[in-house]
Amino acid sequence: MVTVASYNIRKAIGSDRRRRPDRVIEVLHEIDADVIALQEADRRFGDRASAIPFHMLAEHSHYRPVPFDVRVGSIGWHGNTVLVREGVEVIRACTLAIPALEPRGAVLADLVVNGRPVRVVGMHLDLSGLWRRKQARAILNHLHAQPEQLPTVMMGDLNEWSAASGCLRDFGHDHHFAPSFPSFPARRPIGRLDRIMLSRDIAVEDAGVHHSPVARTASDHLPVWARLRLDLA
16 A cells, blocks of 8 residues: 655745745644655745755655755755655656746656555646646656556646546546545635546545644645555556
8 A cells, every 4th residue: 555645835835924844844744645746845936945944854754855856955846846755765756848838847756665666746737727738748748658657646736626627637538536625725625726646557545635733724735645556457
């Protein structure tokens, strides 16, 4: 069994407009997933440093960031990164270029989790529906072009308010979705913007959205999670 989660941390700025990366780390501990895709994990301006100082993550959590090595001081690529629990092996990692009006990107990591190989893609898609569909198709094309096909988990903030159209239809051609729940805005969630999508060789044992007092204040999104079974082949 493998537990994954996706969390838009809003640059560690909470609903009280205070930047508190310690609250984000507390939420990560509460989720207790094997792999977590983060969005808005880098600061937006200046040197775009990681919103969670690296020393805080190392000293106060059992997670480490997958190294994408794009910009010194940043934790990911256009704010997207993947955190893995101690003991998860990183086989390879790369960034995925996608078309965009504003800075957007996606990241890919091939991992071994609990002895099982799995490919994880983290993403944060555009506010425009037209660009979201272009980005979804670009990500799917990247996946099809990979030299080796692996059980795949795609997750992130899709910014898609529709239930089954737009980019969800594109992703749904070859993938299925973990059950979704309102995750935005965190204090009174109504939008199912954060999604977890899976290749057909992965089964969902359970899924949910993480509610806790600190999660409702640490960011404007709540984390979503899924417990998966990878041994279907």
